Amino acid sequence: MYLNRFVDGEGKYIDDIKFDNMLYMSIVRSPYAHAKIKNVKGGLNSNELKAYYTGTDHAMREPVLAIDEVSYVGQCIAAVFSENRYESEDLLNSVEVDYEPLDAVSSIDDALKKPAIHKGMKDNILDVEEAGNKFNERDINYDLKVSDTIFMDRVLANPIETRGVVAYYRDGVLHVYVSSQSVHRLKGGLMKSLNLKDNDIIVHHVDTGGAFGLKALLFPEYVIACYAAMKYKKPVKWIETRTEHLQSSHAGRGVRADITLYARNNGKITGLDGTVYLDTGAYFADADLVDMGNVIHEVTGPYFIENAHLTGKYVLTDKALNGYYRGAGKPEASIIMERMIDLLADKLKMDIADIRLENATEKPFKSPLGLDMNYPTKPFLEAALKYFDYYKLSKKENLGISLGVLDEDTAPGESCRIIVKNGKVKVYLGGDVSGQGHELFVQEILGNEFGIEQSLISLDYDDTDILKEGTGTWGSRSGITHGSVLMKTAEVIKNDVIKKFGKYDSDLLLKNEFNEYYYYKIDYNANSVNFNMVSSDINDINSIKIYVYYDLGKVLNLKNVLGSIHGGGLQAIGEVLSETLRYTDDGQLITNNIADAGLLTADKIPQYDIKIVENNSEFPDKAKGIGESTMIGIPSAFARSVELQTGKRVSKFPIDDISLFNKCVE
């Protein structure tokens, strides 16, 4: 089977790309969390290359190479190059940097108390944003209120394949090969950074070994490698080491929320307000806006709460920048709401399902925070509770639940090209697969559409030349956007066959040549409802059982779906128990190897009870999203299961309790 190429060692990952006379790039990075650079001598540094890489021209954006100051451990200061990778690492010692260390802050709490880390700022608040309508508690109808602080520490993507790029300037065009979720987004970013024109650059997708949101982004190292490739007229390769990944890759979560719920004695929530703080790291990053936006607009999730207002504060710390991590704000929103509603249920001595039923809706609604919920949530919750016989099961097991909204980033749509030649069908998608196995649904959809053997169909490496436009793979969109554009493009090709031969059959298709490009536009974000339950015994990591009741619309490929749930479940469990990045108070990274990063291995994959409901969506392929559902729904339900056993409320992630699930090796 064609995905076996990965198992057979025949994948073409970024480090497999080799050109003659290729230079390896190594980066001199700051060992300080905060320091003035008095002088830098040697390597390619900001005396020569002054460039930025964010899409938004924010005053506090990060230069690709530090200018006069470093603000986190791992920040790029200079680049060195050699045809031998070992020598390029040796060359790091040839760069002289004169530092004057400064005080650093390494947490949101610290940053709120301490002086500004950047000159020209009065404090460490980078920006403030509001969502919803401010209300006065005197004006709303409530019997009680509950408040708490929910904190989710940083989590890093840590894909098996770290970041990497090869830049090759040939015949007047900069060719960039990159491990990525979106070659089109990277092209746009690089054009802006290096002041290139549309025809100056082609970005190529290669096999990508995991991304989790991280590889949707442009990074300083990519800009530096591209600049060097044009300067030296030689191919330049940069492959991130795991140490660099832990230090410098943009991490997700890092959210603190101080929330108050106002409610009636029957459990009906009438108001929500509070402040959400996002740890942006040392500079502004494009991901900040998305992450914060998703949190503050989606907190109320599947519940209609009449009065809701949140203040979002972007907080600077001396740490690597904030990035996307599976869900990018959506899990944070759900974790905040679900943890708060459990707290309210405890205060009212209500069942955690009953209180959710009280606040779920009979109709679609628009929340005061701006979320357009397309489906009623109460009938869905009732069906899920009934399916799992919740009220009976909750008496036997330590059961946590959560009801979540999956807001799918379907806008602005996606591009596709299908080329039929020599009896084979080659497919190029604007959203780049990064290890999820999109190849499977591509084969399944086109096999059905064309009425041909799946083995004749392959998803090929796209680039920004073969597809002039394209979006990306993120936000639980691929099933909807990629699936739909595939069907639309297939329709065009079938019409081509009919136009040419008066009828369609698969022989006519395969014996001739066709080549069609299609962009399927979607101008809004779709969404769906999902339900999760988790039970566990805190003495046994293999006791964890996850129940999911997901509405996936039409399932495009069951293996894709199950893979997403199985992997995502483990990822969610890890995020609750152990996975994070730890820093000292002065911003030094303690998590300096992957064994300390708290990732869980496959032997800890939980047990699953999976119920998939197929209520078709409005899109051509009738699919709904899946990618982020586990991260949205499992953490709070699992936290509930744990707190039922320990008696200690869980409001901090990871929980970080040495006695939970660990054991003496027998």
Place this chain on the structure above:
Amino acid sequence: MYPDKFEYFAPDSISKLEQLLDKYKDDSKIMAGGHSLIPLLKLRLTSIPYIIDISNIKDLNFVEYNDNLEIGPMTRTAEVASNKIIRDKCKLLSDAASKVADPQVRNMGTVGGDICEADPRNDMPAVMLALNAEFEVTNSKGSRIIKAEDFFEDAYTTALESNDILTKIIIKNTENYYGKYYKYTTLSSDFAVFAIAINMSLNGDKTVKDIGIGLTNLNNTAVKAKDAEDYLKNKRIDDKTCNDAFNLLLKSCDIEDDINGKKEDKEKILKDIFVNGLKGIYKVF
């Protein structure tokens, strides 16, 4: 991996190894299985101009029993875990070896490397302390014996001089002993948060005849819980003696808050493991 440049030697005899060590002294380092050394080189946390791989020296790879159990330092951890002689004569050692890291590390890592690296989180030092092992140490001037309790001086620091080679591990406390290695790990790492090695023998009246207790990652280096050992001799294992012994054992520890958890949480778990361990071993006799 992108370490600094180094020169690599793989001598096939102890005498050639001695010559190399005499020549390069502090600039050289012996590599056994390499599973601690290679990561350090790879991350450029250390730079060593001359690496001497001893895996070709057959005289360092053996397991024998002649009144004492004698083990060559190049014996791979996986072999220590599965070797029949060791399993028959020293339950504690085969049990502990089976709990070192993962199969890949056990297949390459060696008992001697584990001991000489003296990482406070390594498993074998505490086991050697519990077993009252002795180490035959050789250099070009001759051989001498160093007791395990005199060997581990600090984190990554042993009594070995730069030209010394660990040539033999000698374990005398084998007949009528039973022991186990209790290792507490986190979900995501195979390194011990802490571990306790216990080796015990009983008198005819069910009192403790001899006991060795070694502690992993509870101090700067592996330590022997001597006060607890002395206290338990000639006593029965019961709730009171376990409790008293644990309080004495804490004297040998220097437990701090760290990324694994708070001191008080760790002490609570440590106590459970120690008490259950003592009782578990006692029950076997």
